[in-house]
Amino acid sequence: MKTALIYISRHGTTEIIAQHLAALIGSNVTLYNLENEPDPVITDYDQVIIGGSIHYGSIQDQVKNFCKRNLATLLDKKLGLFICCILDSTDSGQFSRAFPAVLGAHSVAQGIFEGDLIFKKLNFIERILFKPSVDGQDVIKINEKSIASFIKDLAVPHGFQRTMPTPHIPSKC
Numbered sequence: 001m002k003t004a005l006i007y008i009s010r011h012g013t014t015e016i017i018a019q020h021l022a023a024l025i026g027s028n029v030t031l032y033n034l035e036n037e038p039d040p041v042i043t044d045y046d047q048v049i050i051g052g053s054i055h056y057g058s059i060q061d062q063v064k065n066f067c068k069r070n071l072a073t074l075l076d077k078k079l080g081l082f083i084c085c086i087l088d089s090t091d092s093g094q095f096s097r098a099f100p101a102v103l104g105a106h107s108v109a110q111g112i113f114e115g116d117l118i119f120k121k122l123n124f125i126e127r128i129l130f131k132p133s134v135d136g137q138d139v140i141k142i143n144e145k146s147i148a149s150f151i152k153d154l155a156v157p158h159g160f161q162r163t164m165p166t167p168h169i170p171s172k173c
Ligand SMILES: Cc1cc2nc3c(=O)[nH]c(=O)nc-3n(C[C@H](O)[C@H](O)[C@H](O)COP(=O)(O)O)c2cc1C
Pocket: 008, 009, 010, 011, 012, 013, 014, 015, 052, 053, 054, 055, 056, 057, 058, 084, 085, 086, 087, 088, 094, 114, 115, 116, 117, 122, 126
């Protein structure tokens, strides 16, 4: 199965996660950074994974635009979607706002992987913004459990329908 792993990262965390996911998937994975390649062609891929990070409540515009432009094609692929964010591991609405609802419903795997806040990587304004809330300390909270569960969900065959088990009718004695 050929996989396109499409991502964008502001300070490097999503990039590290994208590389980690590619290693976990193993073979036939091509990584595309939307910063350098804003519109990768995905027609030849069976599986597409898209991820970005949340800043001021939103995912990067490059992710939103890529999803809009490729909506019809993405609905024909096995799809995984993920975000990196620091606020919490539950869906505080950031994930559902990040991707079109129709893609969220179509995706077989959804990941909220949390993230990092490394002070030396932040710019001047970002340091001023975050210093009071985290006391100038780095926050390192990539959620390995969510990553493992994302990979597990991706392993389910495309188009697989969960069906009710056939009831067992005991034969008459
Ligand atoms: C300026 C700034 C704004 C952020 N805003 C949010 C936010 O609104 N919600 C959130 O959950 N995390 C927020 N974060 C945390 C980032 O999502 C987190 O640091 C993530 O790991 C960044 O990944 P990246 O380095 O790949 O861009 C913010 C971080 C920065 C630096």
